[in-house]
Amino acid sequence: MTTLSAFEAAARHLSFKNAAQELSVTPGAVSHQIKALEGELGTVLFQRQHRGVALTAEGQALFETLSASFGRISKRLENIRQSDALEKITVGSTTAVAALWLSPAIIRFWREFPNLSIDQLTQDTVFLPRVDLDFVIRYGRDSNSKLRQTPLYRDELVPVGTPEMARDLADASLPELAGRWLIHLESAGRDWTTWGEWFKQLGHAGDLGAGTRVTNYSVALQLAGKGAGLVLGWRRLVQPLITAGQLSVVGSHVLTAPREFYLVEYSDDELSEKAATFKKWILSEVPEHST
Known part of the structure; x- marks a missing residue:
């Protein structure tokens, strides 16, 4: 186990030095453990490079197996430690999905299951597998085909702006909107459809007018709600803002999103009873989800 732990840390960091710091040993000790493991297996696990190391194909395969196994062990130990505490489930999503859809859904979930705690992780970059993450709601499939991925729904992309803009541009053509x-x-994440792609898919290949660029969808929606311009809206996500009268769909041009939203399970283990309860409930929130 000591040798495998040294290998896992070195493979995760791609550095004997950083692995040694984590394990509170010397880099030489880590190197010795790796050489012993390679000798036992009769194969090279790392390619020694000028700056750091890289995994061989055999090393990568072993790392993936160990990482998943250590993750399951860590999670099981944590569950044992917290067996008498409130069981938690952790769900990851983008900030926009969390604010506009997931958080209100979780509040409804708590009304039915008050003894099950849900933690949320929000980030607008790709989630990497981690032992404390049960589910991720993401747009498009995760590239890791080993993960269980359940389609939720496919959204529609429409221009949205203030109600006043919607009235003024009710019959606007694509060139008018582009201007x-x-x-x-x-x-x-480049999976999101851009304005240029939206217009092109609907048949308008002309130039687009001047505009504002932001790096956060929630900020984009806030600007649109203040009359600063049109934003490409995900109809289902922004429906709460439309219902509240803060935004309105502008015009009649609609593009079906090229990808679906998925509920991705980030654990190799079978779902716990509480996690399975949450999954069943969240799917009931989107009864039209694919099966």
């Missing part, structure tokens, strides 16, 4: 001040979302 308006547009709020562009620039995020690290």
Whole structure:
């Protein structure tokens, strides 16, 4: 176990030095453990490079297995420690999904299951597997085909702005909309449809007018609600803002989103009873989800 722990830490950091710091040993001790493991297995696990190390194919396969196994062990130990405490489930999503859909849904969930605590993690970059994360709600499938991924729904993309803009542009053509001040979302994840892609898919290949660029969808929606321009709206996500009268759909042009939203399970274990309860409930929130 000591040798495997040393290998897992070195593979995770891709550095013998950083692994040694984590394990409170010397880099030489880590290197010795790795050499012993390679000798036992009869294969090279790391390619030694000028700056750091890289995993070989055999090393990568072993790391993935160990990482999943250590993660399950860690999670099981934590569950044992907290067996008498309130059981928690952790769900990850983007800030927009959390604010506009997931948080209100979780409040409804608590009314039915007050003894089950839900923690939320929000970030607008790709989630990496971690032992304390049960589910992620994401747009498009996760590239890790080993994860269980349940389709939730496919949204529609529509221009949204203030109710006044919606009245003024009720019959606007695509070129007219393209000439308006547009709020562009620039995020690290390039799965989101841009204004340029939206217009192109609907048949307008002309130039777009001047606009504002932001890196957060919630900020984009706030600007649109203040009359600063049009933003590309995910109809289901922004429906609470439409219902509240803060935003309105502008015009009649609609594009079906190219990808679906998914509920991704980030654990290799079978779902606990409480996690399975949450999954069943969240799917009931979108009764049209794919099966």
